[in-house]
Amino acid sequence: MRKQGLEIVLLTDRELKMWLTGADGAAVVLISSDPAERVACYVDSMNIPLFTEGNWLDVQVYRREFAKETVLSLWQQRTTLSSQWELDLKELRNIINIEFGKKRNVAVDSLPWTAVLEWPKTFEGQPMLDGSQLVWRVASLKDSDALKRSTLAAEISIQMMRVGLTSLKTGLSEASVQKQMAKIGCEAVEQTESSLDPMYPGVPFEGDKAEAIAQFGRKTSYAHGAPGEEKLKEKDLVRLIALANVDHYWSEFELTAAFGRPSEEMANWLKLKREVLSLTVQACKAGEPIFEVHRKARTYLDSFGFWDGAPIGHGVGLKFHELPYIDRPMRSELSDTSFQNSQTFAVEPDFYIPEKFGFRDSAMIVIDNQTPRLLADPVKFEDQLS
Numbered sequence: 001m002r003k004q005g006l007e008i009v010l011l012t013d014r015e016l017k018m019w020l021t022g023a024d025g026a027a028v029v030l031i032s033s034d035p036a037e038r039v040a041c042y043v044d045s046m047n048i049p050l051f052t053e054g055n056w057l058d059v060q061v062y063r064r065e066f067a068k069e070t071v072l073s074l075w076q077q078r079t080t081l082s083s084q085w086e087l088d089l090k091e092l093r094n095i096i097n098i099e100f101g102k103k104r105n106v107a108v109d110s111l112p113w114t115a116v117l118e119w120p121k122t123f124e125g126q127p128m129l130d131g132s133q134l135v136w137r138v139a140s141l142k143d144s145d146a147l148k149r150s151t152l153a154a155e156i157s158i159q160m161m162r163v164g165l166t167s168l169k170t171g172l173s174e175a176s177v178q179k180q181m182a183k184i185g186c187e188a189v190e191q192t193e194s195s196l197d198p199m200y201p202g203v204p205f206e207g208d209k210a211e212a213i214a215q216f217g218r219k220t221s222y223a224h225g226a227p228g229e230e231k232l233k234e235k236d237l238v239r240l241i242a243l244a245n246v247d248h249y250w251s252e253f254e255l256t257a258a259f260g261r262p263s264e265e266m267a268n269w270l271k272l273k274r275e276v277l278s279l280t281v282q283a284c285k286a287g288e289p290i291f292e293v294h295r296k297a298r299t300y301l302d303s304f305g306f307w308d309g310a311p312i313g314h315g316v317g318l319k320f321h322e323l324p325y326i327d328r329p330m331r332s333e334l335s336d337t338s339f340q341n342s343q344t345f346a347v348e349p350d351f352y353i354p355e356k357f358g359f360r361d362s363a364m365i366v367i368d369n370q371t372p373r374l375l376a377d378p379v380k381f382e383d384q385l386s
Contacts, residue, residue, distance in 0.1 A: 002033055004129070006033055006134075007103045007104065007105045007106070008032055008033070008100060008107070009106075009107045009108075009109070009134055010028065010096070010106060011029040011030075011131065012108070013132065015248075015318040016132070016136070016139060017029045018200055018203055019135075019139045019318055022199070023203070027042055028041075028092070028095060029041050030095070030096065030100070031135075032100065037100075040099050089111075089115055089118050092122075106123065106129070107129035107131035108128065108130075109135065111128075116128065132323065133323070133334055136323040136324070136334060137337070139317075139318070140322060140334075140343050141342045142343070146199075146249060146317065147342065147366065149247045149248075149249035150249045150366075150375065152192050153250060154253065154364050154376045155375075156189055156192065156242075156244035156246070157185070157242040157251045157252070158253060159185070159188055160182075160184055160185040160188075160212060160242035160244065161242045161255060161381055163181050163184045164177055164180065164181045164212065164240040165240065165255075169232065170231075170233065170234060172232045173230065173232075174216055175227045177214035177240070178212045178213060178214045178227040181212035182208065182211055184210075185210025185211070185242065185243075186210045188210070188244070189209040189210050189246060190209070193209075196247060199247055199248070203248060205248065210245065212240070213225075213227055213239070213240070214238070214239070214241075215227065215238070216230045216233070216236050216237070216238055216239075217233065217236045220358040221354060221355055221358040222358065223310070223360070234260045235259065235260050235266075236260075237256065237257075237259070237266060237359075238257055239254065240255050241253070241362070243320070249318065251364055252320070252346040252348075252362050252364055253362060253364060254361055254378065255382065256270075256361055266357065269351075269353070272301075272304060272351070273360075273361060274379060276300055276349045277349060277361050277363060277378070279297060279300055280293060280296070280349050281374070283297075284326075284347065285339060285369070285370045285372065286341050286369050287338050288338060289336075290324055290336070290337060291327065291335045293312075294311065294312050294326050294328060297312045298312065301349065308350070308352075309328075310350070311325045311326055311327035311333075312327075312347070312348060313325070313345050313346055314326065314348075315346075316344050316345060316346045317344055324337060326347070339367045342366065343366070343367045344365070344367075344375070345365050347362065348360055348361065348362040348363075361379075362378070
């Protein structure tokens with residue numbers, strides 16, 4: 001913050017607030033560049049029970065209800081305290097002024113588009129700076145507790161993949177495979193978490209703790225698609241995706257493989273898929289510029305006639321898609337920085353033959369000096385279908 005001349009970073013992103021405070025329920029978190037000032041977490045009356053004060057990551061965190069002055073000001077403006085995604089800028093300005101006085105140089109992690117347009121009017125002469133980079137630059141580095149949860153989630157994804165592969169047979173539908181994989185994943189997460197001290201005991205999880213996707217044949221040529229009633233046929237291309245979440249830490253594991261003996265054309269594409277994944281994983285080394293890994297993978301695929309601007313990987317942790325992205329140099333996604341030890345990534349270079357095939361594996365790795373450690377390796381499973 002000091003290097004960039006920032007005095008305040010304002011967080012509204014749920015996962016960033018969780019990571020910084022260890023709790024849930026704060027509508028706004030304010031971080032000062034002055035280490036003598038504590039992290040201020042503003043809560044509303046509905047969320048107070050979910051938020052607890054204490055020390056988290058060596059930072060003293062304390063709870064502040066919205067100040068009387070802010071409430072009165074908003075009441076006079078005929079405005080009510082809004083939700084996390086609806087915080088308006090007048091509300092934020094009042095909170096900042098009351099907590100820190102009329103300081104300048106504020107960075108914010110995210111705002112609705114309407115608020116972005118209103119920023120110049122509310123904070124006259126003050127540019128809107130992206131605070132998400134500053135926090136994710138640190139939050140993406142997993143400590144031993146976070147790595148343990150990421151590793152356990154990856155192990156569950158591997159269990160789900162085994163179930164999916166062994167269940168495949170001619171005539172089976174995509175939806176039925178998905179249900180079997182998700183069921184075993186949810187059961188495994190529940191069993192794992194029962195013997196795990198939660199890092200975020202007051203943070204409710206939204207959605208299922210394990211999810212799966214199964215795609216057969218032509219459906220694989222779409223990068224994203226919901227499982228349907230498509231029936232598996234001999235020599236079909238199959239894509240299975242297994243996702244698990246242990247104590248709010250996600251995993252990702254994906255495999256594209258042939259069901260039965262592949263055609264010569266498909267076998268050639270599968271070979272290319274393995275080559276580009278191996279090239280990409282091996283390039284993910286501590287100190288290596290992130291965008292260089294994206295460039296190497298895309299240059300290799302370009303030589304075979306496959307051009308696509310999509311990132312070939314992303315961080316994975318408290319968010320399923322977490323910064324940094326393995327992409328071109330775009331500062332908002334931290335892709336202009338270098339890999340650091342203890343970051344976890346889903347590495348997933350892909351290419352598609354329209355309306356025919358689509359090839360994408362997703363390996364989950366931990367950056368570990370010059371040899372990335374594989375938490376989930378699709379190469380080990382591909383031969384099970386041939």
